[in-house]
């Protein structure tokens with residue numbers, strides 16, 4: 381049985397471990413943190429990703445712990461409807477889910493000896509037909525191939541292609557979780573509100589949790605204001621649609637996360653011999669299309685299929701990259717383009733954007749539909 385070293389045990393690494401073991405391969409995952417954890421936030425799994433969960437045997441369980449999502453709605457900052465996209469037209473559902481719940485679902489079926497916590501990957505060395513991975517603890521392991529699923533600042537990526545920083549895209553995000561649901565909330569909806577250089581959105585995740593997210597233009601690594609995150613957001617969104625300040629007020633300061641947004645312009649190769657990249661390590665993208673984790677799930681399934689099909693990992697990784705690069709390149713670029721719409725600040729330009737969105741509703745729906753119709 382081929383042994384595949386996976387660096388990183390996030391959503392991409394977990395899905396890879398599961399897909400590899402279901403394909404008759406032996407994954408060994410090395411994660412730098414000493415306990416498995418995911419940030420306290422939600423995620424939308426679109427039909428392209430719930431299709432993968434179905435292949436992995438996890439769709440029913442995800443629906444049970446998550447929330448079925450039927451509509452994606454865009455509004456002006458005051459709540460005037462711009463576009464309403466029905467999502468229940470595909471054979472696979474859209475599920476809102478807590479990240480930790482998804483992470484646990486993915487890890488649950490994987491045998492416990494697969495995951496090695498507290499191991500920080502440093503470098504690899506090719507060894508004839510194998511590869512040797514070296515960790516900060518002094519551990520050295522040998523496998524038939526190595527997959528870097530180690531995120532935005534992937535060490536495997538820099539070991540392969542040299543140090544190159546991701547690109548900051550001028551937006552900072554805040555994410556929060558609360559059990560309070562606005563009276564105006566329409567069950568099953570993702571509701572987004574677009575303003576000048578900032579936006580806000582919310583959706584249900586299941587188990588009574590409501591997940592909200594805000595994004596605003598900001599310089600890189602801008603520190604929190606002295607008043608705290610909650611007060612800063614309260615001021616930023618005070619005159620927006622009433623559910624937004626209410627949601628901020630209902631959230632504990634400790635449950636508000638901030639993250640700066642980065643991506644990398646898509647470039648090839650991802651692979652060198654029997655070493656490749658997956659998820660954010662391969663194609664970090666802005667979250668505007670909500671596809672980072674969804675495409676990591678697609679990658680995981682496809683890389684396992686390729687390794688099953690090709691006895692030689694080098695050929696398998698070439699095939700994997702050929703299948704995955706065009707798809708993810710298009711989404712990285714689409715995510716960046718869509719962030720540009722959020723950069724508009726001039727009231728006239730915002731009026732034009734909102735009017736255009738209203739008239740182009742069916743084209744926007746069609747574009748989302750074709751993104752989600754992809755079946756890896």
Ligand SMILES: Cc1cc2nc3c(=O)[nH]c(=O)nc-3n(C[C@H](O)[C@H](O)[C@H](O)COP(=O)(O)OP(=O)(O)OC[C@H]3O[C@@H](n4cnc5c(N)ncnc54)[C@H](O)[C@@H]3O)c2cc1C
Nearest residue numbers: 388390391392412424501530531659660667670672673674
């Ligand atoms: C604000 C925001 C909202 C988002 N919303 C969505 C959404 O709605 N839908 C969606 O699909 N995606 C969304 N995403 C994107 C999604 O979060 C990521 O694309 C996804 O988590 C990437 O998973 P990954 O496993 O590739 O990387 P990561 O989640 O970053 O995991 C990498 C893992 O590797 C480990 N690691 C790193 N370096 C090393 C090392 N040297 N040695 C060992 N281990 C290491 C880390 O500890 C981590 O566990 C969002 C992102 C942001 C920032």
